[in-house]
Amino acid sequence: MSALAIAATIGWITPVEAQESEDTRAELAEMRAQIKAMAARIDSLETQLDMAKQRAATTTAVGNIAQSTPENAEPPDAIAWKGAPEVENNNGWTFKPRGRLQYDVGFTSVPAASGRVDGFGSELRRARLGVEGDIPGGFGYKMELDFAGGATEVTDAILSYQDKGLSVTVGQQNNFQGLEELTSSRFTSMMERAAFTDAFNFERRVGLALQYATGSILLQGGIFSDNYDDLSNKNWGLDGRAVILPKIGTTQLHLAGSLHYTALQELSTVRYRQRPLVHFTSDRFIDTGALDAESEIGYGLEAAAIHGPFHFASEGYWQHLTRPGALSDPTFFGGYTEIGMFLTPGDSRRYKKGVFDRAKPSSPVGNGGFGSVEVNLRYDYLDLTDAGIVGGTQNGYQLSLVWAPIDYVRFLLNYARLDYTDALHAIPGTSRDYSVDAIGARAQIDF
Incomplete structure (x- = not known):
């Protein structure tokens, strides 16, 4: 190939390569933006997953307590003050020191x-x-x-x-x-x-x-x-x-x-x-x-x-x-x-x-x-x-x-x-x- 032909060919290829490089950079930038958005979404999903696990653990613990507590269990004693503490339970028993x-x-x-x-x-x-x-x-x-x-x-x-x-x-x-x-x-x-x-x-x-x-x-x-x-x-x-x-x-x-x-x-x-x-x-x-x-x-x-x-x-x-x-x-x-x-x-x-x-x-x-x-x-x-x-x-x-x-x-x-x-x-x-x-x-x- 003559030098003139080679020079002409190189002159044509160079603009093409320049165009392709610009398109690639644009695609890469778009891909990076998408990857960044996806990472943010993943972080959000992981946070929601952790919260869901915590709620599930709490629900399980409450359920276990409810299952282990008899239905007829007595509530805590009530304490009133009448010059001295008076303790009363749910069954009607009371106790008070006096003097x-x-x-x-x-x-x-x-x-x-x-x-x-x-x-x-x-x-x-x-x-x-x-x-x-x-x-x-x-x-x-x-x-x-x-x-x-x-x-x-x-x-x-x-x-x-x-x-x-x-x-x-x-x-x-x-x-x-x-x-x-x-x-x-x-x-x-x-x-x-x-x-x-x-x-x-x-x-x-x-x-x-x-x-x-x-x-x-x-x-x-x-x-x-x-x-x-x-x-x-x-x-x-x-x-x-x-x-x-x-x-x-x-x-x-x-x-x-x-x-x-x-x-x-x-x-x-x-x-x-x-x-x-x-x-x-x-x-x-x-x-x-x-x-x-x-x-x-x-x-x-x-x-x-x-x-x-x-x-x-x-x-x-x-x-x-x-x-x-x-x-x-x-x-x-x-x-x-x-x-x-x-x-x-x-x-x-x-x-x-x-x-x-x-x-x-x-x-x-x-x-x-x-x-x-x-x-x-x-x-x-x-x-x-x-x-x-x-x-x-x-x-x-x-x-x-x-x-x-x-x-x-x-x-x-x-x-x-x-x-x-x-x-x-x-x-x-x-x-x-x-x-x-x-x-x-x-x-x-x-x-």
Whole structure:
């Protein structure tokens, strides 16, 4: 081939090759774009696959749990707070610890010539710990011990059953002595209950009790032996109490009467006496001494009202003693009248099932409030003189101030002027008529 021909041929091929190279580059660029898009799609699919695997694993785990859990499995226990944790399960069982701590301090002032010791005193008044709760089927239980005074004492030990308005209780419990005695020491307006409740030996007893409530009527009754610590003996008794508790507008009323009979075993003696308000002194200024006895019959009347911050309460109790042979049968009497009011707005004394209940501060400390403050005045009378027995008479005038910063904490300040006639301890050269002053303070917590 001539040089001219070769040159012509090369000249023709070169443009063709240039064109083909441009087309190839375009195709390669398009292929690279497609490969990049495909890689992005693959990454997306892999991510979706991983998520799908995770969902599948979770579903499998849940399914395994559901298969391993019985259909009738109980849900977790519920826990409420009522001064202490109360645990309740789905079957109706409940369990709650309970208790109270009361520490008292104060002074008594007595005539020096009486020979009695006065001045400062203090004590751990109550230190109780127990449990309570419900049992399926309408049953319930309560057990409480008191560790104050260096000894352990059974206060409550009961099994109960309730069906609508009817309740049955068996065990160590309060019999139905009256409003003041049945109101818990956590909620009383004074540091100590009215003089007659202690003087006439009101205490818990082992027995069987029934209560029936319908509308504004409450009926209570039972048969009892003696206190747990005094068993076994042949003492037994019957108690009955009827309460009318209507609410008229915003006023809660309380009217009640009670009857009590106790048969005492042969050669029994009883003794009626009382301290000057505070419990930490062992001195008693009215005292019948030991009296031979066959039986006791008690009659009680009660009245109370709550209206807004004000309340009123009054009781009278007659204790008739039957003595053996030709001995005289005395009837002793005790009672009180009280008025009180809350000084803090929105607070009121509470009432429930025939007794005074917990008064909850409307503005407790911790929520920007001061708690509740109440003031109470009481006249407390006790006459232990009758049928030739001269045990003395008390006219007591009491004032109390109660501060409850929160629901379960109280502080009480109590003063009493106690005028005695025919007191037990004589002042040489004078009569047995004189006065004793007592002042006490209490710090209390319960749950």
